[in-house]
Amino acid sequence: MRSGRRPGSPDTRQVILDAARDAFAEKGYDTSSVRAIATRAGVDPALIHHYFGTKEKLFLACMDAPVDPHAVIAVIVAAPRDRIGNQIVRVVLGVWESPAGTAAAALVRTSISGEWHARLLREFLTTQILRHLAAPLGLDAAEAPLRTNLVASQLVGLMYTRYILRLEPLASAPVEELVEIIGPNVQRYLTGDLDLTGTGAATADR
Amino acid sequence: MRSGRRPGSPDTRQVILDAARDAFAEKGYDTSSVRAIATRAGVDPALIHHYFGTKEKLFLACMDAPVDPHAVIAVIVAAPRDRIGNQIVRVVLGVWESPAGTAAAALVRTSISGEWHARLLREFLTTQILRHLAAPLGLDAAEAPLRTNLVASQLVGLMYTRYILRLEPLASAPVEELVEIIGPNVQRYLTGDLDLTGTGAATADR
Structure with a gap:
């Protein structure tokens, strides 16, 4: 080292x-x-x-995060509440299309290689990104952890299939088209009418 | 070896x-x-x-696939067309919760470790899974590649965040709750009214 x-x-x-x-x-x-x-x-x-x-x-x-996640979140939550889903997809794809994307990909690659790295990335995602997203959006405190986990599931999958597996035509699709297509799904996870009663949302606190 | x-x-x-x-x-x-x-x-x-x-x-x-993907797809497409999204989430989570899930996780882990493995998994996903999903569902041939790529983006991300990163409360949520929450998003990608005009869907053929 x-x-x-x-x-x-x-x-x-x-x-x-x-x-x-x-x-x-x-x-x-x-x-x-x-x-x-x-x-x-x-x-x-x-x-x-x-x-x-x-x-x-x-x-x-x-x-050694390639971008300051809190600055990224500030840009996201500045969007109108009913357009947050689109804004998240736009901003996250923007980071991944930038030089910082290479470093971000390295973080994801490393996280998959071992339990220790996965736990570190999980703590980072949870406490430095998802938690900071929940408060400014005024999400219900009991529901916020699962809702933001669901957002992460879509965005991590988008990164993995677009930038690492490079599935076509997804890998070549223009950012703004993906914003319009994927944004509403992210929006539904954040503010949509989901039945969260059986997911332990009421007792989970992170 | x-x-x-x-x-x-x-x-x-x-x-x-x-x-x-x-x-x-x-x-x-x-x-x-x-x-x-x-x-x-x-x-x-x-x-x-x-x-x-x-x-x-x-x-x-x-x-060395842990399950026969064609058998899995047969179970998926047997569902009513407007419930395919839920069925996909149910069946895919079922595979990952089974002993085969460990082998599937190994495939994903390996794919991220190098370009060669990523290309092999991409070919497998595209030709053996996504393509076989498009035909029985009667998806428009020009739109099917992007629609099924989008489905893959959600499901790969769900696997990664639930089984590898183990984000909570997503990792502990019951399968049927996730089916009800995530299924409609998958359904929208497959059969929803998406504006695909700018994505190259008309010219892409895989």
Whole structure:
């Protein structure tokens, strides 16, 4: 493993990142405190705050995310509520068509190669993307986890079939056509009248 | 690489399978003839027919598919046309919940690890599953490729998020609830009123 050359103590920074990745994958994001990560890394918690700021920023650094998911979400939720489905497809395809898409594909490829990576990506998707989508849209708190999971199921599948399997004609279809075709399905998952009574939506909290 | 011990000439059988996999991934299923595969394997075409029967059966043997996709499709298309979406979700989740699901997950995992495997899975999905779905449903021939690609995008994403990433509460949701929630979206892709004019659907043929 190579650690990048950075000002300060590159080794300490890398040790913190490794400890944080392990903690987020093993214990989950919510139950991993900065203090526990500091103990695992053998450093003072103040050092983590010094290097990374918040726990959230530490997680973003861990994932080496090609785009800031919170900035992407801000663009999505700025759309009219009844056009959010279309906007999600437009923005997500925009990221994947950009240079950042290559890095995003690498994240997905890695996640499938092992349980540890899958758990890290799951924590990232759940706490840094889907959760941040639910609140601004005013989704019912009990229903939001399943609704946003369903959105993820469509978008992850779209990425996989369009950019990795490259099914034709889906892989060559223009973005705006896919927005119009797939957007309404995403919209239905978010705000449609779904019968969620039997899915445990009322008790699930993430 | 280990070749299984089988009666007859196990090495010949394995040589044919390897040649066929290479041909299907490189040239595609449609343009790979049994004769070309025989040449590549250095055997007589009659031997391929002897071991495997048809080119289609040879492809199924190549993929070591955990279930016969044609049998699965027969169950799907037996449903009333306006309930095909629900039936697809039900049948596909049924396969993934069965012991065959583990083997299917291995296929998906492998496909993401390299271009060669992705092309093989793409050929398999396109020619052995999606194409066989289009005809019995009487889909418009020009629209069928994109419509069935869209169905694949939802179902592959559902598998990935439910069984590999294990997003909750999606991973724990009962099958029949997911059938009712996701089925209508799949139905819309198959038979809904979509504007496909700009997607190249009129010229695409697979």
